Structures are given as structure tokens and as C-alpha cells.
Amino acid sequence: MGSTSAENNGTGDNGTTGVGRRALIKRSAALGLISVPTMSFLSACASGGGDDDSGENEGKTSESNPFGVKEGSKLDVVIFKGGYGDAYAKAWEADFKKKWGVSSVHTGTQEITGKLQPRFNAGNPPDIVDDSGAQQIPIDVLAKNGQLLDLAEVLDAPSADDPDTKVRDTLIPGTLDAGMQEGKVVALNYIYxxxxxxxxxxxxxxxxxxxxxxxxxxxxxxxxxxxxxxxxxxxxxxxxxxxxxxxxxxxxxxxxxxxxxxxxxxxxxxxxxxxxxxxxxxxxxxxxxxxxxxxxxxxxxxxxxxxxxxxxxxxxxxxxxxxxxxxxxxxxxxxxxxxxxxxxxxxxxxxxxxxxxxxGEPFIIPSKAKNLPAAKEFMRMMLSKKWSTIFAKEANSLTILKDGVDPSVQLRPGTQSTVEASKxxxxxxxxxxxxxxxxxxxxxxxxxxxxxxxxxxxxxxxxxxxxxxxxxxxxxxxxxxxxxx
Amino acid sequence: MRKGQHRFVAGFLLFPVALYLIFVIWPYIQTFGYSLTDWKGQSQTFDFVGLDNYTALFEDDIFMGAIWHNILFLVFIPVITILLALFFAFMLNAGGRGRSGGVAGVAGSKYYRVIYFFPQVLSLAILAVLFGAVYRSDGGGMLNGALIKLGLVDRDSPVEWLNEPNFVLWALIAVVVWHGVGFYLVLFSAAMQSIPRDIYEAALIDGASRTQSFFRITLPLLWDSVQTAWVYLGIAAMDMFILVSTMTAGDYGGGPDHHSEVMSTVMMRNFLLYGRSGYACAMGVVMLLLTLIVSVVMLRATRRERIEF
The missing domain is CATH 3.40.190.10 (Periplasmic binding protein-like II)
Known part of the structure; x- marks a missing residue:
């Protein structure tokens, strides 16, 4: 689909991909298939949703608010509730609300595919997703369908802890590789x-x-x-x-x-x-x-x-x-x-x-997310020391942030041994x-x-x-x- | 029909027929439409590829193997289930010693009827967990544990039931049969009870043995029920998704090395995991066609003259 910015979503749908769909409709109509109504219905959803909401959720950008998070908007978060639970995400969301005034709709589930495939197809995906577990939607499949936001913008933004460093440079080297598809980082594999x-x-x-x-x-x-x-x-x-x-x-x-x-x-x-x-x-x-x-x-x-x-x-x-x-x-x-x-x-x-x-544990931002500014900010905050420590405490695991865990957190023996092995x-x-x-x-x-x-x-x-x-x-x-x- | 009656009937039918069209027929048509595209499953962008998916299907060894496994299930599941159910139903209804001149089931048949029905109450998911424990591949498994205790199996090389190409399909068939016999037993019992007693008694007086009265009286009069059972079991054998995908190795099951693959597991893997959703839709269409053919053939093949009583 190619379009990464929120404004382009609506037009992108009618422009670049419209041709293929229209050609298909013509051919399938010729074959006597009546699949036209749903498809145009679905695309109406996709473009309609994108147009209306992106403007609505756009706030003013500033140095401390690089993506223009808008106070009072809503963030739709879907978390894989597996071995790591989802308590950490709830703690993040509470903190996010305190800082930005953005409340979140939280879904903790193991059925990522069942819950999200229809939403991706209808063009109204959540804003940020922990796409993991046995029922994850494979990242390569999502990327091939053009559903994933290129995360470069988040990674090149200033770190939440230190405005002089890019987010990218605060991470353990090599940890972004797993989220690369066709040369772009489209998934943030959060857990070291x-x-x-x-x-x-x-x-x-x-x-x-x-x-x-x-x-x-x-x-x-x-x-x-x-x-x-x-x-x-x-x-x-x-x-x-x-x-x-x-x-x-x-x-x-x-x-x-x-x-x-x-x-x-x-x-x-x-x-x-x-x-x-x-x-x-x-x-x-x-x-x-x-x-x-x-x-x-x-x-x-x-x-x-x-x-x-x-x-x-x-x-x-x-x-x-x-x-x-x-x-x-x-x-x-x-x-x-x-x-x-x-x-x-x-x-x-x-x-x-x-x-x-x-x-591991890929977090993605769908390219058609309605509240892109808040989703990007959420991801930037995930890579702050504060949120990384919350994660280590709630889920007993390290994140990809360099020295990302406050020394006050007592690690379990297995995790401690991985810290030593990494060193x-x-x-x-x-x-x-x-x-x-x-x-x-x-x-x-x-x-x-x-x-x-x-x-x-x-x-x-x-x-x-x-x-x-x-x-x-x-x-x-x-x-x-x-x-x- | 009188004038106006048609409209009256149609008025009642409108709602259910609309539901049927929207939720059953329309998805079928959509699936067929998608099967002619290279849809990747997670967005509404795709191109028309004609019958490419169908030609690819016939060169796909894994899918072809899956069809053969379904056919194997189709042959063995109905036959074994129906034979066992018929045998038990007969024993429960007419298998007892003729006490006081009448025809009765074996002693305690009332209790057996309830006990045999128990497995049917379990959902397939529970069944998968239960038999997962039975077939477990180390000494902790019920079968292996027993066999090791009896000294039939070496403690260091237990039988990996569901990881053995030669066993895995039979292990699955055993689960389905165990689950199904109770239900068909009740179905056949009900049908047997509607057979007038005097027929049996007449046969008894004529000196018919139990076997003879089963084949000459019970079976012909039960044929309708057997036919129904056959179609139901045939459709179940064409599916098998839940058991195979949960009990065998691999994503959506089918392991070891595709030896227990059925059409639906191959379809799901292509649909969700590989992102070849258009191709998977083509598999869905083939499954639909095969299931339809099987039902029609089974109904035709088992058609017999109906005996009124």
C-alpha cells in the first residue's frame, strides 16, 4: 500500500490500489461473481475511517511532543496475554494517561489472529499491537500486505530519557534486525x-x-x-x-x-x-x-x-x-x-x-492506525528506562534498551545468567x-x-x-x- | 394451494432464508471469488489470477496427501463406529437371554446406555487434552505407562504414538470412534425400540438365533438410521480439523512430517501462517465439493427399499 502518513491513507486506497481492485471487479463481474458489494463496502470502511480520524487525533508537535499527541484522544492497544501476562501494559497505559491525557482501550488476548484479521481486512486495525504467541499474524504476511508502519520515524526521534540521543542509539545493537522486512524495520521486537x-x-x-x-x-x-x-x-x-x-x-x-x-x-x-x-x-x-x-x-x-x-x-x-x-x-x-x-x-x-x-515479542503499529501520533509516542515511551523497568518487574525479562533495568530490580537466576552470558x-x-x-x-x-x-x-x-x-x-x-x- | 397462501408461506420463510443466504451461501460465493485471486489475507489488495490456484493445488503433494488421509478416515471412521454402535445397540435392546419369553437387552442395559453416552458429552477440545495424556510419548502417558509396567515396552524407548507415521492416523481414528459410538448407539437404540416386539417374538418362536434376528430383522428395519449415521460420520471424517490440529505436531498439526495432514489443516496453515489466503480459499472450495460429492454418493449408495411397519 505504500502510504505511511495518516493523511494519505484515504487517498492511497483509492489511488494506488484502486486500479487493481477495479480491474478485478470488472473481471469477476464478467465471470458472474457478485463479490463486488462487500469489497467496495470494505474499502469504504478503510478509506472513510482513515480520513475522518487522522485529523481528529493530530495535536501540535513540539520538542517534547515530537509526534503531536492530542490530549483527550483514545489509543487502541492489543496485547498478547501469554507467558508475560499483560499487567505490564496496563501499568504503561496508566502512565501514558497520566502524562498525555490519552486514555486507552486495552485488549489482552491470546487470539491475535482471530481478533485482528477481520480488523486488518476491514481497514480499522488497532493503534498498537503486541503481535505474538501461537496465534500471531506472521510479520512477513502483514508486511507483504502493506499493513505495517515503517518505524524509522519512532527510532529516529529523540529518546524519552535523553533528548540528545536518538531512540535507535539507546538500544542493544542488532536487536532491531529481527523486525526488518524488505529493508525496513516494521516490528519492534521488544524483549531481549x-x-x-x-x-x-x-x-x-x-x-x-x-x-x-x-x-x-x-x-x-x-x-x-x-x-x-x-x-x-x-x-x-x-x-x-x-x-x-x-x-x-x-x-x-x-x-x-x-x-x-x-x-x-x-x-x-x-x-x-x-x-x-x-x-x-x-x-x-x-x-x-x-x-x-x-x-x-x-x-x-x-x-x-x-x-x-x-x-x-x-x-x-x-x-x-x-x-x-x-x-x-x-x-x-x-x-x-x-x-x-x-x-x-x-x-x-x-x-x-x-x-x-x-x-522477541514484536510490537507493531498498523499503517492504518487511527491514532498514529499517540501510537508512536507510546512506542517511544516503551523504550524509556521507566517503562523498561516496569516491564522487567512485571514480566521478569529484559528489554532491548541498553542498561534498561533499574538496579533496584532483583533478577531471577536464569535471567541473571543471561545478563552475564551477554556480557x-x-x-x-x-x-x-x-x-x-x-x-x-x-x-x-x-x-x-x-x-x-x-x-x-x-x-x-x-x-x-x-x-x-x-x-x-x-x-x-x-x-x-x-x-x- | 389457494391464492395468497404462497405469499403467506413466503412471509414466514423470508427471514430464515435471508439468514441462510447471508451467512451460508454468500460466504461460499465469496470464498470462490477469493480463490481466483492471490489474496494474502491481511488486506483487501489482490490481483485476479484465474485458475492458477487450482492448478497449483493438484501439484501440491502435501494437499494431495491430505486428501488421501481424509479418504482413509472416510472409509474407516463410519464403518468402525457404525458396526460397534450397532453391535452394542443390539446387545442392549435384544441381546439378552429370553427371560419370561420376551425379548430384552443384556442385564444392566439401562446403565450401559448412560455410560456409553458419556464420551459424547465431552467437547472435542477436552477430548484432545484427554487423549493427549493417553498417547503421551514418555512414561507419563497412560498407554506407555501401562505398557512399560507390563514389560512390553522398553522404558528408554517408549512408543511415540502421535509421532509415528504408522500409528498417528489410527490413534486419531480411535479417538473419534470412542467419542462417536455412544451417540450412534443411542440413535440406533431409539430406532430399535420402535421395531414392534412381535416381529422378534415371532422370529424367536420360529427358532431364529440372535445373529439371524439381527441380520434379518434389525438391520433392514434400521436402515434409515444407519444411512443418516453414515452421512454424519462421513462429513465428520472430511473435517477432523480440531483433533488433528491440537493433537499432532506442527503448526495447525498434521505432523509428523505431514503424515496426519487433513485438508483443513493444510488450508489453515496456508491461510494464516504462510499468507497464501487465495490459495487456501481454493482448497476450501475443493473441500466443499468433495464433501458434497461424498454426501450424495453415500445417500445414493445406501438407498434401499423402505420397509413399512
């Missing part, structure tokens, strides 16, 4: 996340194990664990996303950033013909073959497998840093949850400390983007991993299937627009 393995400090102390730094040490602990009657590695088998994190991390650490970019850039040798990929997948398969997986883990959901791990039924589990908050209720008080960067294969390009780090990693962080860009390719590779973990295919076949998924995606002309250097 690290991915890797997790273990119980208590269990390791009891058994006298050291956190392994190499793959061989890792296998040795798995062997010990098996001898003691517990599983080595647990994973959330019903959702192969998780084991893929381990496989891809091994590839990136072994082959370096080039091996990772080859996958994201749909290289014809991303998997087949890549030594890093071959060694990584063989290493993971070794775990399967030697029987070091927690029995039955291939069929368990995330809750089931993580709970088993909390009951000391496995030494390691794969996950991102949301696991601590997700497992709050089942984690024993003395469990001492600890994060572990992926152990190294021999002759790896990246050091052991290197971690997959980035951001140790320094600039040695990496992050795959194909999952964000190509939902279909991601799913195909996950399926192959599921088969590998169940021993139904061998590493060679896995490489072939992963490469086939890459090659198929590369054929889609839209994939030319995504590229990382």
Missing part, C-alpha cells in the same frame, strides 16, 4: 532474548558436572546422565522449532557468520555442500543415535518437556530466555536455572561465548532471520528436524531436505527483497 541450552545449577553441583564448553564435554555429560538414569538432552519435540535452534546455532558457531548468512540469503550451498551444516547436523544426530535424548521427548509439548526437565529428568534443554518466566510455577525454588551457550564443535569459527541473541559474548552475537522472513521454509526445515530426531532420516537426507526448502524459497520472486550483508 538469548537462545541456547539450559541446565539446573543444583543438579550439576550434585552430580559434579562442569558446564561443558565443547561438544565432546557435552556428550560426556549426556553419557553420565544416561548412566544415572536421566536423559541427556530434552527438547520440545512436538514443536521442532526448539531443536532447530540448537542445530542452527551449531552451524553458525562452526561456520561463522557467513554460514548463517548463507542460509538467510538462500544460498544454493546453504546446507548441501556446507561443511559447517554437515558437521552440525551429524553432531546432533550423534545425540539421537547414542540414545542421549530424554526418552519420549520427541513427542512432548513445550510444557511437558520443560516440566520434566524441572523434575531433573534431563540434564539439558533447548530454549530461549523466556523459559524461566514460562516455567515459574513448576521450577523448584532451589533449581538454580542457568543458561549455557551452545558448546563448540572442533575448529569452530566463533568462540564458545558467542550466543544467538536478539529480540561475556560482547560483540560475538548472531541471529538468524530466515524464520522471520520465510515462514514456509522455516516449517519445512522444522519438519525435517523432527524426522531426524525420530531417527527416520539420516543427516544426509536432512541436508537435502533443508536445501530443497531453501531452493524452493529462492524461486519466490518476493524473496529477492530480503538480503543481509
Amino acid at each position: 532474548t538469548v537462545w541456547g541450552l539450559w541446565y539446573s545449577g543444583k543438579l550439576f553441583e550434585e552430580k559434579g558436572w562442569e558446564a561443558p564448553k565443547t561438544w565432546d564435554d557435552f556428550l560426556a555429560i549426556c553419557k553420565d546422565a544416561k548412566a544415572d538414569g536421566i536423559g541427556g538432552l530434552a527438547h520440545q519435540g512436538k514443536y521442532p522449532y526448539y531443536i532447530n535452534v540448537a542445530i542452527m546455532d551449531l552451524i553458525a558457531k562452526k561456520g561463522g557468520l557467513d554460514a548463517m548468512k548463507a542460509i538467510d540469503n538462500l544460498d544454493p550451498k546453504a546446507f548441501v555442500g556446507s561443511d559447517a551444516a554437515t558437521e552440525a547436523i551429524e553432531a546432533v544426530y550423534e545425540v539421537v543415535e547414542k540414545g542421549y535424548l530424554m526418552p519420549g521427548t520427541n513427542g512432548l509439548t513445550h510444557t511437558e518437556s520443560q516440566t520434566r526437565w524441572n523434575q531433573y529428568k534431563a540434564a539439558f534443554i533447548t530454549s530461549g530466555s523466556w523459559i524461566e518466566n514460562e516455567q515459574l510455577k513448576t521450577t523448584p525454588a532451589d533449581f538454580d536455572m542457568k543458561f549455557l551457550p551452545m558448546p563448540l564443535l572442533p575448529d569452530s569459527a566463533l568462540p564458545f561465548e558467542a550466543i544467538r541473541a536478539g529480540s 561475556a559474548a560482547g560483540d560475538n552475537t548472531f541471529r538468524f532471520l530466515y524464520t522471520e522472513w520465510y515462514s514456509e521454509m522455516g516449517t519445512a526445515i522444522e519438519n525435517a528436524s523432527n524426522e531426524l530426531m525420530a531417527k527416520r532420516i539420516q543427516p544426509k537426507e536432512w541436508l537435502k531436505r533443508a536445501q530443497a526448502a531453501v531452493d524452493k524459497q529462492a524461486k519466490d520472486p518476493a524473496s529477492k527483497k530480503n538480503r543481509r550483508d
Whole structure:
């Protein structure tokens, strides 16, 4: 749709996209389809809504009010009410009202798609959305439909804490990447996340194990664990996303950033013909073959497998840093949850400390939001120290704001260990983007991993299937627009 | 009809027919319209692509596999459910020993009737959770737990019921049958009770065995109900979305590696996750057509002469 400013929404609809629709109507009318009335009805909604309200919600801009928030206007906020709850958002909204006199309509839900797809199609989306969870609307799909505001304006505005710094420069480097679609940041992935393995400090102390730094040490602990009657590695088998994190991390650490970019850039040798990929997948398969997986883990959901791990039924589990908050209720008080960067294969390009780090929980501003000024301001305030601290307190997690948490907040052991791991990693962080860009390719590779973990295919076949998924995606002309250097 | 009566009838029908047109027929037409476009699902901008989506469908191995799974369900779910329901219904109504000369069900049939109906009371979502626990892939699962205790399964390699290409469809069929038998049992029981007792008694006097009276009397007189059951179960087998999407692996289910995929799960994944909504609409149209064909074929194939009594 292309139009990003509020004023253009109405005309943009009739101008650029009108042609396509009109042509379609003509053709479908010729075919005897009577789909015309609804479509013109829907577009009437879309353009009508945009025209009336954008002016209404526009206030005067000033240095402290860069977007022109208008007092007394309303902000429509939709929050994914999952592992992090939505108490943090309510606290934000209260603060927002106090500061700007803008009251909000709050919706906390898990059914993002069910609630929002009709609204996006009718052209009256909310003003700001936390588009996450199992029923999120994929960001790549929304972006392809032209529904997302380019967030550059917010990111280039002065920070709420320091008027001399741009918002962009107050964030942990690299955390905006996950929200990039076709070269623009269209989603703000708000939560700082690290991915890797997790273990119980208590269990390791009891058994006298050291956190392994190499793959061989890792296998040795798995062997010990098996001898003691517990599983080595647990994973959330019903959702192969998780084991893929381990496989891809091994590839990136072994082959370096080039091996990772080859996958994201749909290289014809991303998997087949890549030594890093071959060694990584063989290493993971070794775990399967030697029987070091927690029995039955291939069929368990995330809750089931993580709970088993909390009951000391496995030494390691794969996950991102949301696991601590997700497992709050089942984690024993003395469990001492600890994060572990992926152990190294021999002759790896990246050091052991290197971690997959980035951001999750995408917040978006729909391009057709009615109260764009307030939505932008809301996002700017999300990236203030005050709101970031509110989030850490209510949701036990770090945000992408540098030093964004007030020292008075006591972090839980798992989160504390990720803070230390991030410090140790320094600039040695990496992050795959194909999952964000190509939902279909991601799913195909996950399926192959599921088969590998169940021993139904061998590493060679896995490489072939992963490469086939890459090659198929590369054929889609839209994939030319995504590229990382 | 007398003049004016038509208008009178039409007056009453207007409202329900309008509802039907707006909420059933109109969405079908819209779906068909969208299926000829490259609609991406989250905005009203799209182009007309003709029948491209339909030609792509027939080259889509995953969707074709899904159709085969639906056909498998279509064959086995109705057959197993109806056979079991008929057997139980017969036992409850006419399977008992002939006490005091009459025809009666097995002892305690009143209680069985209620107990068999229990599963039907559960919603599909609860059913999915319940059987998730039954089929759970580690020692904590009901089946695995029992098999491990009996020493039939190794503790270190439990059966991953829903993660086994060879088991997953049968595991799902078992759930549907368990859920459905009670309902059709009640349906058949009601029909059996309307069969006059004297027919059975006459057969009994003539020396008919239980099997004979079932095949010669009960089944022919129940045919209408069986036919209805067949169509209902057939339509359910063409859907299966809730169970497959919640119980099996993958987004919207269908795992492992598409081995339990049904048409509706492929459709939802394309519609929402991949943003190929126009393509998904084409799948919806194909599903509609197949379901219609199945219903018509089943009604035709089971048509028989009606016996008046």
C-alpha cells in the first residue's frame, strides 16, 4: 500500500490500489461473481475511517511532543496475554494517561489472529499491537500486505530519557534486525532474548558436572546422565522449532557468520555442500543415535518437556530466555536455572561465548492506525528506562534498551545468567532471520528436524531436505527483497 | 394451494432464508471469488489470477496427501463406529437371554446406555487434552505407562504414538470412534425400540438365533438410521480439523512430517501462517465439493427399499 502518513491513507486506497481492485471487479463481474458489494463496502470502511480520524487525533508537535499527541484522544492497544501476562501494559497505559491525557482501550488476548484479521481486512486495525504467541499474524504476511508502519520515524526521534540521543542509539545493537522486512524495520521486537541450552545449577553441583564448553564435554555429560538414569538432552519435540535452534546455532558457531548468512540469503550451498551444516547436523544426530535424548521427548509439548526437565529428568534443554518466566510455577525454588551457550564443535569459527541473541515479542503499529501520533509516542515511551523497568518487574525479562533495568530490580537466576552470558559474548552475537522472513521454509526445515530426531532420516537426507526448502524459497520472486550483508 | 397462501408461506420463510443466504451461501460465493485471486489475507489488495490456484493445488503433494488421509478416515471412521454402535445397540435392546419369553437387552442395559453416552458429552477440545495424556510419548502417558509396567515396552524407548507415521492416523481414528459410538448407539437404540416386539417374538418362536434376528430383522428395519449415521460420520471424517490440529505436531498439526495432514489443516496453515489466503480459499472450495460429492454418493449408495411397519 505504500502510504505511511495518516493523511494519505484515504487517498492511497483509492489511488494506488484502486486500479487493481477495479480491474478485478470488472473481471469477476464478467465471470458472474457478485463479490463486488462487500469489497467496495470494505474499502469504504478503510478509506472513510482513515480520513475522518487522522485529523481528529493530530495535536501540535513540539520538542517534547515530537509526534503531536492530542490530549483527550483514545489509543487502541492489543496485547498478547501469554507467558508475560499483560499487567505490564496496563501499568504503561496508566502512565501514558497520566502524562498525555490519552486514555486507552486495552485488549489482552491470546487470539491475535482471530481478533485482528477481520480488523486488518476491514481497514480499522488497532493503534498498537503486541503481535505474538501461537496465534500471531506472521510479520512477513502483514508486511507483504502493506499493513505495517515503517518505524524509522519512532527510532529516529529523540529518546524519552535523553533528548540528545536518538531512540535507535539507546538500544542493544542488532536487536532491531529481527523486525526488518524488505529493508525496513516494521516490528519492534521488544524483549531481549538469548537462545541456547539450559541446565539446573543444583543438579550439576550434585552430580559434579562442569558446564561443558565443547561438544565432546557435552556428550560426556549426556553419557553420565544416561548412566544415572536421566536423559541427556530434552527438547520440545512436538514443536521442532526448539531443536532447530540448537542445530542452527551449531552451524553458525562452526561456520561463522557467513554460514548463517548463507542460509538467510538462500544460498544454493546453504546446507548441501556446507561443511559447517554437515558437521552440525551429524553432531546432533550423534545425540539421537547414542540414545542421549530424554526418552519420549520427541513427542512432548513445550510444557511437558520443560516440566520434566524441572523434575531433573534431563540434564539439558533447548530454549530461549523466556523459559524461566514460562516455567515459574513448576521450577523448584532451589533449581538454580542457568543458561549455557551452545558448546563448540572442533575448529569452530566463533568462540564458545558467542550466543544467538536478539529480540522477541514484536510490537507493531498498523499503517492504518487511527491514532498514529499517540501510537508512536507510546512506542517511544516503551523504550524509556521507566517503562523498561516496569516491564522487567512485571514480566521478569529484559528489554532491548541498553542498561534498561533499574538496579533496584532483583533478577531471577536464569535471567541473571543471561545478563552475564551477554556480557561475556560482547560483540560475538548472531541471529538468524530466515524464520522471520520465510515462514514456509522455516516449517519445512522444522519438519525435517523432527524426522531426524525420530531417527527416520539420516543427516544426509536432512541436508537435502533443508536445501530443497531453501531452493524452493529462492524461486519466490518476493524473496529477492530480503538480503543481509 | 389457494391464492395468497404462497405469499403467506413466503412471509414466514423470508427471514430464515435471508439468514441462510447471508451467512451460508454468500460466504461460499465469496470464498470462490477469493480463490481466483492471490489474496494474502491481511488486506483487501489482490490481483485476479484465474485458475492458477487450482492448478497449483493438484501439484501440491502435501494437499494431495491430505486428501488421501481424509479418504482413509472416510472409509474407516463410519464403518468402525457404525458396526460397534450397532453391535452394542443390539446387545442392549435384544441381546439378552429370553427371560419370561420376551425379548430384552443384556442385564444392566439401562446403565450401559448412560455410560456409553458419556464420551459424547465431552467437547472435542477436552477430548484432545484427554487423549493427549493417553498417547503421551514418555512414561507419563497412560498407554506407555501401562505398557512399560507390563514389560512390553522398553522404558528408554517408549512408543511415540502421535509421532509415528504408522500409528498417528489410527490413534486419531480411535479417538473419534470412542467419542462417536455412544451417540450412534443411542440413535440406533431409539430406532430399535420402535421395531414392534412381535416381529422378534415371532422370529424367536420360529427358532431364529440372535445373529439371524439381527441380520434379518434389525438391520433392514434400521436402515434409515444407519444411512443418516453414515452421512454424519462421513462429513465428520472430511473435517477432523480440531483433533488433528491440537493433537499432532506442527503448526495447525498434521505432523509428523505431514503424515496426519487433513485438508483443513493444510488450508489453515496456508491461510494464516504462510499468507497464501487465495490459495487456501481454493482448497476450501475443493473441500466443499468433495464433501458434497461424498454426501450424495453415500445417500445414493445406501438407498434401499423402505420397509413399512
